Amino acid sequence: MSQKSNYADKTEIDASLDELPDDDIIEESVANLEANGFTVVVAESGEDALETITSQIPAGASVMNGHSTTLEEIGFTTYLSEGDHEWESLPDEIWSIDDDAERQAARRESQTAAYFLGGINAIAQTGELVAADRSGSRIGAYPFAAENVIIVSGVNKIVDDLDAALERLESVAYPLENERAKDAYGVESAIAKQLIFRQELEEGRTTVVLIREALGY
Numbered sequence: 001m002s003q004k005s006n007y008a009d010k011t012e013i014d015a016s017l018d019e020l021p022d023d024d025i026i027e028e029s030v031a032n033l034e035a036n037g038f039t040v041v042v043a044e045s046g047e048d049a050l051e052t053i054t055s056q057i058p059a060g061a062s063v064m065n066g067h068s069t070t071l072e073e074i075g076f077t078t079y080l081s082e083g084d085h086e087w088e089s090l091p092d093e094i095w096s097i098d099d100d101a102e103r104q105a106a107r108r109e110s111q112t113a114a115y116f117l118g119g120i121n122a123i124a125q126t127g128e129l130v131a132a133d134r135s136g137s138r139i140g141a142y143p144f145a146a147e148n149v150i151i152v153s154g155v156n157k158i159v160d161d162l163d164a165a166l167e168r169l170e171s172v173a174y175p176l177e178n179e180r181a182k183d184a185y186g187v188e189s190a191i192a193k194q195l196i197f198r199q200e201l202e203e204g205r206t207t208v209v210l211i212r213e214a215l216g217y
Helices: 004-008 023-035 046-056 069-074 076-082 090-095 100-112 141-145 162-185
Strands: 039-043 062-065 115-118 122-124 129-133 148-154 193-197 206-211
Touching: 023 039, 023 122, 023 206, 039 046, 046 069, 046 076, 046 148, 046 206, 062 076, 062 090, 062 100, 069 076, 069 148, 076 090, 090 100, 100 141, 115 141, 122 162, 129 162, 141 148, 141 193, 162 193
Parallel strands: 039 206, 062 115, 115 148, 148 206
Antiparallel strands: 122 129, 129 193
């Protein structure tokens, strides 16, 4: 399982952009996210977040996740593969495909899952979300493709504004993800495809689960 502690001692990050905010900052961030059309749920712990997430996904739904250290840390990735649920677990189907071209096609098709879950690299207190991928397999679903999106994040990813969120991506998320990618895949990561999610215009489509813990990159 990926943990920030696995990589934090291998690289330097800007720790000022990875701190736990006070309650006033969290409340203002929630208000601004909601004003921008996001549904926000604040969870006290990873365990509470997992319960919140699983209670929102109905039986029979197709479920896909992009790689997220936070989802791993709260136990969702394991639960999706091994837990007692009645969902269609798309990752299990995808990674059972031997043919490279067929597997890639299935990954693209999974962007339209009924529920797509993933993380985010920064949250601006002003109500914007910032994320990036090397391949785009996660952020491709966020703007439109997936029917429902659930984004999970520790409150440590909340920063002052959009400029600070973009800086957090460069100076916190990328260095840590780069170390993880080298360990996991034998290649360096890259901020190749970047998303600034300013508003959700479809009511109820995108839920942000904010966890009062320091989680993920």
